[in-house]
Structures are given as structure tokens and as C-alpha cells.
Amino acid sequence: MTSSPSPVVSARKLGLTFQTGDGPVHALSDVDLEVAKGDFVSFIGPSGCGKTTFLRVVADLEKNTSGEITVNGMTPEEARKARAYGYVFQAPALYPWRTIEKNIALPLEIMGHAPAERAERIERTLDLVNLSGFGKKYPWQLSGGMQQRASIARALAFDADLLLMDEPFGALDEIVRDHLNEQLLKLWAATQKTICFVTHSIPEAVYLSTKIVVMSPRPGRVTDVIESTLPRERPLDIRETPEFLEIAHRVREGLRAGHSYEE
Amino acid sequence: MSYLLRSWQGAVALLLCLLALTQLPLLGPEAPLPVGSGATSVILLLIAGGALASFLPIPSAALAAILFVAAHGAAWLLIGSVDGNEGHAGSAFFLLVAASWLLGWRCITVLADIEPNGRAAETVLRLLIPAIFGAWILILWEAGTRGAGVPFILLPPPSAIGERIGNSLPILAADVRQTIFKAVLFGYVVGCAAGFAVAILADRVTFLRRGVLPIANLMSALPIIGVAPIMVMWFGFDWQSKAAVVIVMTFFPMLVNTIAGLGAAGAMERDLMRSYASDYWQTLVKLRLPAAMPFVFNALKINSTLALIGAIVAEFFGTPIVGMGFRISTEIGRMNVDMVWAEIAVAAVIGSVFYGVVALAERATTFWHPSNRGG
Numbered sequence A: 001m002t003s004s005p006s007p008v009v010s011a012r013k014l015g016l017t018f019q020t021g022d023g024p025v026h027a028l029s030d031v032d033l034e035v036a037k038g039d040f041v042s043f044i045g046p047s048g049c050g051k052t053t054f055l056r057v058v059a060d061l062e063k064n065t066s067g068e069i070t071v072n073g074m075t076p077e078e079a080r081k082a083r084a085y086g087y088v089f090q091a092p093a094l095y096p097w098r099t100i101e102k103n104i105a106l107p108l109e110i111m112g113h114a115p116a117e118r119a120e121r122i123e124r125t126l127d128l129v130n131l132s133g134f135g136k137k138y139p140w141q142l143s144g145g146m147q148q149r150a151s152i153a154r155a156l157a158f159d160a161d162l163l164l165m166d167e168p169f170g171a172l173d174e175i176v177r178d179h180l181n182e183q184l185l186k187l188w189a190a191t192q193k194t195i196c197f198v199t200h201s202i203p204e205a206v207y208l209s210t211k212i213v214v215m216s217p218r219p220g221r222v223t224d225v226i227e228s229t230l231p232r233e234r235p236l237d238i239r240e241t242p243e244f245l246e247i248a249h250r251v252r253e254g255l256r257a258g259h260s261y262e263e
Numbered sequence B: 001m002s003y004l005l006r007s008w009q010g011a012v013a014l015l016l017c018l019l020a021l022t023q024l025p026l027l028g029p030e031a032p033l034p035v036g037s038g039a040t041s042v043i044l045l046l047i048a049g050g051a052l053a054s055f056l057p058i059p060s061a062a063l064a065a066i067l068f069v070a071a072h073g074a075a076w077l078l079i080g081s082v083d084g085n086e087g088h089a090g091s092a093f094f095l096l097v098a099a100s101w102l103l104g105w106r107c108i109t110v111l112a113d114i115e116p117n118g119r120a121a122e123t124v125l126r127l128l129i130p131a132i133f134g135a136w137i138l139i140l141w142e143a144g145t146r147g148a149g150v151p152f153i154l155l156p157p158p159s160a161i162g163e164r165i166g167n168s169l170p171i172l173a174a175d176v177r178q179t180i181f182k183a184v185l186f187g188y189v190v191g192c193a194a195g196f197a198v199a200i201l202a203d204r205v206t207f208l209r210r211g212v213l214p215i216a217n218l219m220s221a222l223p224i225i226g227v228a229p230i231m232v233m234w235f236g237f238d239w240q241s242k243a244a245v246v247i248v249m250t251f252f253p254m255l256v257n258t259i260a261g262l263g264a265a266g267a268m269e270r271d272l273m274r275s276y277a278s279d280y281w282q283t284l285v286k287l288r289l290p291a292a293m294p295f296v297f298n299a300l301k302i303n304s305t306l307a308l309i310g311a312i313v314a315e316f317f318g319t320p321i322v323g324m325g326f327r328i329s330t331e332i333g334r335m336n337v338d339m340v341w342a343e344i345a346v347a348a349v350i351g352s353v354f355y356g357v358v359a360l361a362e363r364a365t366t367f368w369h370p371s372n373r374g375g
């Protein structure tokens, strides 16, 4: 475990149990994890293993029922109120009554940025996600991939250092996905952000991450944490190198050990 | 056979013409002003000509024009022929009215199949088709009531209603001013605004949410014929008591729809707001109200009709001597049914315009909603 002096996310014995009609669901149990500044951490595991729940606890959209967690050294609630993170949901969740640029302006309006600065940031983030020129379109006039890129732009607009992404490309086809992964890496290199990224694709996790967190369900827990040995600079064809395949193999082993893919 | 199928309306119209030929003359033997054979042959020629044209491979626009002239020209002459002969129409008259109606139908069918090139043409077509449709309701009504001599009290012909409207413009204007521009508009604006405001209040304050819905529900169940006289006692005979009835009627639909609408925003969209640490009012204004707009407009549309009905009916329970409801209730007592129909016609037009304005505002506001997006 690489523990830099002040981790961005630090969880100790973190647990979350949902009380449901059919009894308690242990969505997370005994999760120990540190995410250092500048890390790109992927969470991988079969559905129901608590990936989304972990991200939501970090984001203070869900409260842990046991253990401890800090975000930027604060409680998740304090971190949320300090606008410490941008969250990219599984679906774009763009507001259909706002144009793309108005959607990106939304967090800026709420956080009280001046109009001139809003315009400047909108332009910059649209450029970051390669959507320049689409600002005046409505979300429903764009393809699914473009919508998801717009939602990433929205999360980037207010310059939070932490980006939480929950299967952002899950609904997209592989060609679009490859392209977006490449763009995401460039963006990460350009902005120096810390990224927590949920996926259930092994190649995606290995290609993107500096650190891969393998999880398993019932109860949701971390079974393996793999530090990537790949360089930070990653062309798409790095995915054919032996080193890449070796890491992918370890992830697959980790998933199998967690008795995963039975559902 | 397929030749006939190209225009079954034309084929039937021709058959009706032949049948009418065996039943001539147009009017019964006691008709005071018999129709000359010249006028009758013009009518027959118009209908037969239009019907035959409908089989020919003529360009749609030209065919529609021919059918339009034939159908409406024949109808015009037919209705003219019963002028002064009310109640003396023979079966030939009705057969020919039916035949020209079929040509009008064919005309609409041809128009509906035209692919408009350009926006202007599209707009013209969109207006023309319902206009012809509406005109034929009036034509059949006119020909039926006057040809068969339906008693005026039961159903006056539209021409008589139109004449009454033309002769009573000052009275109608005064009634509209009293009922629409005072009672309806004031009641509608206040009732809708109050329903909207209370919905937001109930959303903000938990204990109100529990209490307000059952009470509002009770209010909506109050019968208008009970509420109206009470409002007259409270607020006097003038328009204020009618506005109060309208407020009572429009409050509840707006309240219920707004409450439903405030719950319409999705969980993810709300989480997004939470992730920005957005406060209650920011979330309300930037997410929940826009998402509620389709519901709010639903209430505005329902209320546009309710307000009109409420104000008119409320005037049955005491008013100064002006107002649409007052006019209807007194003129029916005097057997002046044409005036009653004139008020009904005015109310129908105003109601449609009112609804149309709200619907246009809706289209402009909720253009983003999947049901409005279009191309």
C-alpha cells in the first residue's frame, strides 16, 4: 500500500449495511483502502459487490454504518460541502431543458461563479472533452457518448481535485469506449486529478489505472489491490504488451478467488 | 373496379345524384318559392362534375380546388334554395346535400394526402383541413334544421345564431367583460397561483404536507351549486363572488399536479444537486420546478376549462344584470334560444383561445420533454 502523507480517500474497516424488507444487505464490509493524490484507482468486481456504494459513501450520498472514512482529511459530509469532488454517474443525467453549456454551467451557478468566469470554464472543459462547438445543443440532440462526455465536462468544470466515476462508459459500445478511455487518460494527465473509476471491464481497468481494487460480493469487500507497473504514458496498443496481459491475468485471478462470476 | 376505388366518395355521390334525379323536384309541392329547373341542374352539374373529376388523374392541389368549389358551391345553392321554404325540403334536397358532403369529404382526403413543400404550405394545410371540417358541421346543421323545419326552440340554424351574435355585439361584449375578464381571469390567476404556492409550502414544511392534501381534496369535492350561493353571500353579487368560485375550483388541480410534479425529478438528478452541496431553493429552482413544468401545465390546461364553467354556472346564483351565465339563464326563460346559443358560441371560442394560449406557452416551456421534442 502506497500511503502518501495525506491520502485523498482513506477508509478503515468501512462497512455499510442496508436494512431492507428482506433483512439486512451487507453492501460493504471491512473495507480498508487508501487513495493517494494523483492516483487513478479502478474498482472492479461483479455487480452487487458494493462498487457504487463505496463511491456513494465517499461522495456522502450514502452514510457508512461502521468504520471510518475521510475525504481530503475531512468527513465525507464536510468534503461534499467543500465541493471536494465531481461525480460522474452511470447515466449522463444532463438536464434536458438546458443546453450542453448550460448544463456545464449548472454547478458553476450553484457555486456562485461570475458569468464571465463561467463562460471561460465552459469553453475550457468543452475543449477538454472534445465537444467544442456543441455547447448550444440540447442533450437529447447528441449521441450517448457525447452526452457522457458532456457529463464529464460538467464534473470537471468546477475544478474539484477528486473525480468519482461510476461506470461512466458502461452503456457505450466498445469503439466509442476505447476512444473515451484514451481521452480520459489524456485528461487525467493534463489535469493531475485523483480519479476513482468503477468498471466491470478488466481491460478498461488495467488500461486506465495506477491501482486496481478487486472486490467481491456478499458481503461486499476488497479482495485484492493491484498496483499497476505500466508507465503513465499509455498508447492504446499497450494493451497487447506482455506486461499488460500479466496485470490483466492477476485481476482475473483476483476476481476468480472472490468466487465471483456465478450470476 | 379499382377505378371506382380511387374515390368511393365520388362514386357514391354520383349514385346519390341519380337517385335524386328520380325524386325531383328539390322541394315539396307546397313550397312557397319553388326552385327553377335551371338552379336544380346547376346543382346537379356541380356535384356530378366534382364527382367525375375525383376519378381523373389530376394533380392533388388542382383536384382539391375543383372539389372545394363543387362541394361548397352546391351546398351554397342548396341552402339558398330553402330560403323562405323552411320545412318544405324533399328527399332530393337531402340526397344532394349528402352528395355534396361526400365531395367535401373527398376534398379533405385529397388535401390530407398532399405533401406540403415548405412551411407556409404546411401551415395553410394544417389550418385548412379543420376549417373545412368545421364548415361542414355548420353546413349540415344549417341544411338539416332549415330543410326539415326543425322548431327554432329546439335547435336554431347556425345562420340565425350568427345573426344574433352580429346584432348583439354590445351585450355580448359586456357579458364577456364581466364574466371572462373579471371573474375568470382573476379567479384563474389567483387560484392557480395559490395552488402552486401552497404546493411548494407543503413541500417545504412536512406537517403541512400531511394535512393539506386531505383538506384540499375535500375542497375539490364541494359541489359548485353549493359553493356558488355561499360565495354570493360572502362576496356580494358582483364578479368577486364568481372569482371566488373559480378560485375554489382551480386551486385543487394546481395543488395536486404541482405536488406530483415536484416529485418528478429523478434520483440521479437529485444526487447530482446534492453532490454540488446545493441548497433547497437552488435545487427547487434549477431542478425540481423545471421537471415539474409538464405537470403544472397540465393543471393550467384543466383549469382553463374549469374556470370558464365555474364562472358561468356561478352566475346562475345571483349576479348584477350582466354576465354570460346571467344572460343564458334569463334568455332561456324568455325562449330566446338564439341568444343562448350565441353565448355558448362565444364561450366556446373564448375557451378554445384560452386553452390554445396555455398550450402554446406549454410548447415553449416544455419543448425539452420527450412528448414535445419532435424532429
Ligand SMILES: Nc1ncnc2c1ncn2[C@@H]1O[C@H](COP(=O)(O)OP(=O)(O)O)[C@@H](O)[C@H]1O
Binding pocket: A018, A019, A020, A025, A026, A027, A045, A046, A047, A048, A049, A050, A051, A052, A053, A054, A220
Ligand atoms: N439503497 C439501497 N437499498 C438497499 N440495498 C441496496 C441499496 N443500494 C445498493 N444496495 C445493495 O447493496 C449491494 C451493493 O450494491 P452496489 O454498490 O450498487 O453494487 P455494484 O455497484 O458493485 O454493482 C447490492 O446487493 C445492492 O442490492
Ligand SMILES: [Mg+2]
Binding pocket: A051, A052, A053
Ligand atoms: Mg453499480
